[in-house]
Amino acid sequence: MSLSYFQLDLDERRRIDRMHNRQISVTEIAAAVGRHRSTIYRELRRNRSVDHEMPELDGYYCLSAQDKAQDRRRRQCKLIRHIELRDAVVDRLKVGWSPEQIAGRLRRECSSLRICHETIYRYVYGKDVCEADLFRYLPEHRRRRRPRNARRTRGVQLPDMLALRHRPEAVSDRKQFGHWEGDLVMFRKEHGKANITTMVERTTRYTALFRNNDRKSKPIMNQVVEGFGALPRDARRSFTFDRGTEFAAWKELKNGLGSDVWFCDPHAPWQRGTNENTNRRLRRHLPRNTDLLSVTQKHLRLISELLNATPRKCLGYKTPTEAFRDEVMKLETSVR
Numbered sequence: 001m002s003l004s005y006f007q008l009d010l011d012e013r014r015r016i017d018r019m020h021n022r023q024i025s026v027t028e029i030a031a032a033v034g035r036h037r038s039t040i041y042r043e044l045r046r047n048r049s050v051d052h053e054m055p056e057l058d059g060y061y062c063l064s065a066q067d068k069a070q071d072r073r074r075r076q077c078k079l080i081r082h083i084e085l086r087d088a089v090v091d092r093l094k095v096g097w098s099p100e101q102i103a104g105r106l107r108r109e110c111s112s113l114r115i116c117h118e119t120i121y122r123y124v125y126g127k128d129v130c131e132a133d134l135f136r137y138l139p140e141h142r143r144r145r146r147p148r149n150a151r152r153t154r155g156v157q158l159p160d161m162l163a164l165r166h167r168p169e170a171v172s173d174r175k176q177f178g179h180w181e182g183d184l185v186m187f188r189k190e191h192g193k194a195n196i197t198t199m200v201e202r203t204t205r206y207t208a209l210f211r212n213n214d215r216k217s218k219p220i221m222n223q224v225v226e227g228f229g230a231l232p233r234d235a236r237r238s239f240t241f242d243r244g245t246e247f248a249a250w251k252e253l254k255n256g257l258g259s260d261v262w263f264c265d266p267h268a269p270w271q272r273g274t275n276e277n278t279n280r281r282l283r284r285h286l287p288r289n290t291d292l293l294s295v296t297q298k299h300l301r302l303i304s305e306l307l308n309a310t311p312r313k314c315l316g317y318k319t320p321t322e323a324f325r326d327e328v329m330k331l332e333t334s335v336r
Contacts, residue, residue: 008035008043010066016043017062078115079123085113089120093137099124121145139280141288158243158263162250164271167262171238177203177327178237181275182224184215184246185282187292194292196300197224199239200278204323205312207278209304211292217249225256232331238262240272281307 008016012033019029026044030037047065051057079086092102099120106114124134125145135143160166170176178201185196193214200207210223228236238260241247250261264271285303286295308324311317 007069008039010062013043013047013062013065016040017060017065020044020060077123077126078113078119082113085115086123089115089123090134093120093124093134096137098139158250162261162263164240164262164264167238167240171202171240171262174203176237177201177331178235179203179240180236180238181240181272182247183242183272183275183279184212184220184244185279185286186288187286188289191289191291192293196282196286196292198275198279198282199224199228200275201320201324202274204320204327205274205278205315206320206324207282207304207307209282209300211295211297211300215246217246218252220246221249221252222256224253228257228259232328233258234331235328240264242269242272278307 012035015033016029019032026037026040030040033040043065044060047068048060049058049064079089088106089102092105093099097105099117102120103115103117124138135141171179180199180201182197182199185198187195195212195215197210197212197220198207199210208227210220210227212220212223224239236257236259239253240262241250242264243266247263250263253259254261269276282303285306286292305321308321309319311319315323
């Protein structure tokens with residue numbers, strides 16, 4: 001028997017119903033269903049139907065037992081029992097707070113009603129509120145919640161020498177100009193395979209965008225080589241990617257530009273934090289449901305100019321364009 005406990009489902013209740021009506025003992029029912037006999041005793045007691053007008057109809061019925069169990073679980077949800085708390089949570093979701101931020105803020109405010117972020121997620125994806133489309137206010141906007149242990153492993157086998165732990169400290173501490181982070185921004189499948197490569201310089205936060213027709217690695221890498229070829233060599237010292245198959249042709253980049261290439265650890269997007277933050281900014285202009293074929297190259301260039309013209313606190317409120325231009329001028333001066 002599994003060490004993890006799962007609630008009885010309708011199929012199990014149907015089996016209990018049939019065997020109980022045949023007057024089979026609880027011990028035998030428990031063995032057949034694969035549950036402890038205490039679970040069966042509790043199920044028969046808590047979810048038994050009682051008809052006060054027609055007592056002869058009293059008994060255990062699988063469908064009514066399922067309804068009772070689901071109703072009990074709904075009533076136990078704190079966001080259903082406490083209207084004021086629910087309204088506060090929904091209001092904060094709508095202004096862009098994540099469930100973790102909401103739960104943490106309530107704790108900081110020493111609110112009499114506290115809640116954990118997992119409860120908020122369960123409420124958002126619960127059957128009773130699916131029509132409200134609250135998932136649209138979550139950071140990832142997913143229609144269905146994806147269990148962590150259900151993530152598909154993807155990626156390519158890479159030489160150990162390209163692992164992020166071998167990247168020089170000068171890159172990690174952001175003190176040296178010319179190191180970039182790269183990723184692919186995807187859109188809904190119904191709009192085709194078109195996507196965008198986002199490249200962000202770690203020191204200046206300068207962003208470059210490239211549109212791709214599909215996820216084939218070699219054309220993606222060749223486009224980056226073409227786009228970065230005009231930059232001084234020290235303005236393109238290295239590139240850091242995740243382990244997606246779209247970056248499998250990394251040798252094209254290394255041979256074309258002479259730059260170093262590094263790869264993050266599996267399932268570690270925070271190791272490209274600058275790039276992930278930039279992708280979220282880009283989503284404000286190009287949400288996931290965008291038909292990329294309807295976006296012109298001119299419009300894409302305007303979006304990148306807008307991102308690079310926004311002052312950043314980390315740059316002393318200079319814009320990425322200004323910071324990038326200053327660094328390139330330093331390189332040109334040093335050459336002279």
